[in-house]
Amino acid sequence: MTALKTRITDLLGCKYPIIQGGMAWIAESTLASAVSDAGGIGLIAGGSAPIDYLREQIRKTKAAVGDKPFGVNVMLMSPNADDLAKLVIEEGVPIVTTGAGNPGKYMEGWKNAGIKVIPVVPSVALAKRMERAGADAVVAEGTESGGHIGENTTMCLVPQVVDAVEIPVIAAGGIADGRGIAASFMLGAEGVQLGTRFLAAEECQVHSVYKQLVVDAKDTDSIVTGRYTGHPCRNVKTKFSKKLANGERDGSLTPEEFENITLGSLRKAVQDGNLEEGSFLCGAIAGMVKKIEPAKDMIEEMFKEAEALLNQCR
Secondary structure (H helix, E strand, O other): OOOOOOHHHHHHOOOOOEEEOOOOOOOOHHHHHHHHHOOOEEEEEOOOOOHHHHHHHHHHHHHHHOOOOEEEEEEOOOOOHHHHHHHHHHOOOOEEEEEOOOOHHHHHHHHHOOOEEEEEEOOHHHHHHHHHHOOOOEEEEOOOOOEEOOOOOHHHHHHHHHHHOOOOEEEEOOOOOHHHHHHHHHOOOOEEEEOHHHHOEOOOOOOHHHHHHHHHOOOOOEEEEOHHHOOOEEEEOOHHHHHHHHHHHHOOOOHHHHHHHHOOHHHHHHHHOOOOOOOOEOOHHHHHOOOOEOHHHHHHHHHHHHHHHHHHHO
């Protein structure tokens, strides 16, 4: 089988045009190494993690993948963003993706260090701004994604971003198999970013309760909370997430109470599998994730299917 070659595979030096999402508390060296080793781009999540821990994660990944490419996701609203921006230069990280803001102030330093910069964007306006700032590509992420989301769907957003910029576009949100990859390419994307499918990778280090929730999820089992705090988040439906959603709806939870209750809730989900107080972030496509398997098997199966479908259209 020949992998799909695009500007993304050329730009990033990978076999398959697929990036594993930089999921906070989830995307660490074991998962990132497995994805990069399988021919994709594995990401380490910067989040708000301590810099020494992130340095260790970067070095572990580098040792595991050799000369294969990998990256780090920088959440620009995190208190450690300035330190992490320097760390990726110091450690020779080849690829940086960014979320929750504008990476403009770091761009010159990263580009001078030879880093490929790929911001995640929820709108055409931000995609155009990122292109002007010097981004090498953008991830157009639809509202189907897990975690923090915009409002536009992947199907609507991707072709509009493709039409608006000259740099390559990577589609994200609601993609979990070869059909989703093929559809993204038909919309004009030249790569995909997946998060939810990789939650069920054998190498993903989340608590077994979290993994099983994803595998057992039905098509209606995702819920968005936090819209009235200005930070909407897509989760698996649990008693906790339904309590949050109900509190927003009927006003029994103030925004301040909401923030207090959800503080640390992702860590409680990832590390402890705590169903009473944990936020189990995942995308709307979780209903299609049916089994736990190695990341390599996932990637090879998805691209075999995508290539067959795209060949039918030629």
